[in-house]
Amino acid sequence: MSAATLNEYATAEHALKYLARADRIPHRTEGEGVLLEIVPRTVRRVLDLGTGDGRLLALLRIDRPEAEGVALDFSPTMLESARKRFHGDRDVRLINHNLEAPLPDLGGFDAVVSSFAIHHVPDARKRALYAEIHAALTPGGVFCNLEHVSPASPELHERFLRALGITAADEDPSNQCAPVDLQLQWLREIGFEDVDCHWKWLELALLGGTKPR
Numbered sequence: 001m002s003a004a005t006l007n008e009y010a011t012a013e014h015a016l017k018y019l020a021r022a023d024r025i026p027h028r029t030e031g032e033g034v035l036l037e038i039v040p041r042t043v044r045r046v047l048d049l050g051t052g053d054g055r056l057l058a059l060l061r062i063d064r065p066e067a068e069g070v071a072l073d074f075s076p077t078m079l080e081s082a083r084k085r086f087h088g089d090r091d092v093r094l095i096n097h098n099l100e101a102p103l104p105d106l107g108g109f110d111a112v113v114s115s116f117a118i119h120h121v122p123d124a125r126k127r128a129l130y131a132e133i134h135a136a137l138t139p140g141g142v143f144c145n146l147e148h149v150s151p152a153s154p155e156l157h158e159r160f161l162r163a164l165g166i167t168a169a170d171e172d173p174s175n176q177c178a179p180v181d182l183q184l185q186w187l188r189e190i191g192f193e194d195v196d197c198h199w200k201w202l203e204l205a206l207l208g209g210t211k212p213r
Contacts, residue, residue, distance in 0.1 A: 026163050027201040032059060034199040034206055035113065035144045043067050043110035047136065050099060050117020053081035057092065070106055074098040100125055108138040115146045119177045126178060127186045134190050137211040143192065144208040150177040151203050160202040180205050
């Protein structure tokens with residue numbers, strides 16, 4: 001079965017279920033807070049990959065109201081929610097795009113961000129996507145990926161599921177998580193600087209790097 005077949009976010013039912021529980025993900029706001037600290041308030045263009053209902057981009061633009069936002073997602077339900085959030089905002093552009101396909105040419109960005117989206121694509125595509133992000137960033141631009149990563153042990157995975165209040169049967173079958181260390185290695189090999197895991201709680205982590213000037 002292909003990843004595209006497994007990815008349930010194409011259905012309204014699954015997308016709405018995720019949106020209903022998004023605010024209840026433990027420690028999510030901590031990771032978002034660190035991301036907001038890393039992205040400079042002087043950025044002019046921000047690309048949000050897998051924007052969902054636009055939550056992360058909206059948070060970023062609170063302190064960066066002059067920044068232009070470009071947001072990608074492939075779920076019709078998610079995009080409709082994002083349209084409602086950004087209704088009347090001419091500085092936000094929403095694009096229907098599946099991250100399994102190469103990024104379209106959208107120009108340069110001072111920051112590229114993503115929140116719990118990239119782990120849905122295979123590892124080879126993750127690495128290719130990171131290279132495309134590097135190419136899309138302007139010199140000195142930052143990449144921040146608040147992500148679901150592989151557990152360090154089966155015991156820690158069980159602890160993570162308990163914290164979410166779910167069982168293995170409830171897990172998203174489209175999850176294709178990768179280890180933190182491997183993803184940081186990819187970023188370094190691609191050419192990012194200041195690569196680090198800026199924040200982590202069990203299987204939630206904030207990974208990132210900067211494009212050299």
